[in-house]
Amino acid sequence: MENKRSYKVEERAGLRIDRYLAEELPELSRSYIQKIIKDGGVSLSGKPLKANYKVNPGDVIELVLPPAVEPEIQPENLPLDILYEDKDVIFVNKPKDMVVHPSAGHTSGTLVNGLLYHCKGELSGINGVMRPGIVHRIDKDTTGVLIVCKNDLAHNQIAEQLKEHSITRRYRAVVCGNLKADEGSVDAPVGRHPVDRKRMAVVSRGGKRAVTHYRVLERFGEYTYVECELETGRTHQIRVHMASIGHPLLGDEVYGRGKSSFRLQGQVLHAMILGVVHPSTGEYLEVEAPLPGYFAEVLEKLRKGC
Template identity: 45%
Template sequence: MNNDTSPSTVQTQWTISDEQVGTRLDRFLAAQVSELSRSAIQQLIADGSILINEKVSTKAGYALRLNDSVRILNFVPSSAVKNVVPQAMPLNIVYEDVDFLVLNKVAGMVVHPAPGHYDDTLVNALLARYPELRTKEADLRPGIVHRLDRDTSGLLIVAKNLRTQAALIEQMKAHQIEKRYLALVEGVIALERGSIDAPIGRDPRNRQQMTITSVDSKDAITHFKVEERFQHHTLVLLQLETGRTHQIRVHLKAIGHPVVGDPTYGTNRLRYGINLKRQFLHAYQLRFLHPTTGATIELEAPLPPELQSVLDQSEHL
């Protein structure tokens, strides 16, 4: 077995030997890395942060083969998780009951801690307001049901207990949670409405980015409807049928209409008098079933001032 780390660091890469052949991927990692909890390992696998022979593996039950190379990306030891400190920060709560809350996240806030960024996240703020969210098992994402990119604002669900979290995640997997976004995109979209159906996976040239690919990818479907056309831009309402990382941004780039202000998938050029320090993408509406009562929950968050002010100057768009 190869060890590519010094004694002061945690090993994150292995080559499978004879006695390890046939072992499930998740069980192998649990045995090798005591710093990671079982749930953390499963989350890493689901997130595409485990590479086998330099290709993403999202199957926890994958049976390891002789000489397979296994590597962990974005490794976060449980000691770091336990040291995530509560930080009192303002939260815009849109709905709350004993089971969950829905908040309107501001742009610029990271949802949960990650390597190199353990402070000033939504999780830090949640732990300060709801200390009961911290469970006995280390978890970087207490209560988190789904995520929003750092520079995407809008509605986000947070569960207050494990039962509710599991039920809402199941709704998410079954595509029963309707999520709609507003985005201002570059160029004028000709169609009134349409769907983008293209699989998304890690960009092999930049593992921190996503791209449309048939290799190690997952199905991704985004529906869009034109809300308003301007001279050089289009305001669109988008509904996700799937919830892949960076899905909206990657899909809109693919059809030639990237999100205005997107530093990763856009042109990163603000023209026509637009003054914006973030991407124009906002989680606008949520619709789902209450996991306890079965009642339909419908919520809406208006555009934040910095985005609305762009639309108010439509003569420049």
């Protein structure tokens, strides 16, 4: 079934239509949008547009997305760092540069591919064939612990704890600058950036409440080693919140200060501790992922004043 959408141009007039739609639909690649345009799926007043058309204020752009076809996700024998596992849940230490679950145009090499092989397909099906077992995510370049559910009962119970903000989630990060206070909180709503739709931002309208608590662990003058605890779990929350108070994460090329001298691959952010009430036993279970090598090296260099 075709998916029809319309967009009234109120901001970003003058952009090419392919770029405008790429910002409105960050989940789709620009090349895919260009293909839709080429196939006649984007129109204005009933007339198909070309990719180089520049949008004007008041334009009502009509977009027809082709029917979604979910690919079959294949199990893959990938190296996984299993921190804890039982019949209901599995805690995995995700490395850098690994995507959590498949998406359009990216169906292999993900954590889900590896889990399908490791668990022999025994993962909860609530989130569909693209995200079996997945109840929460961390970014591709963020390392650390994730919980994955093997059955629907466990999935529902962990999802409810996430909804109630009762799960313990503590991260380690290195931020730019010297934080004034030893601890504090950022309570600011997070939503899509009003101009760059591929980014998140602290927004005054349309966002969801987001709360991050932080605590200084070590100071290095130009940088600070901190622990961040999530009260809520919004997309890019820690990265956006710390940037909003003038202390973006070291290595964060999206919300930070560009490339650093540390030759990093993305932000220095690690999901270190995850605690939940076990869905079967009812007992509190807390799992810790040790700092990865790259993070330890950054701290060693900072301690030496490099």
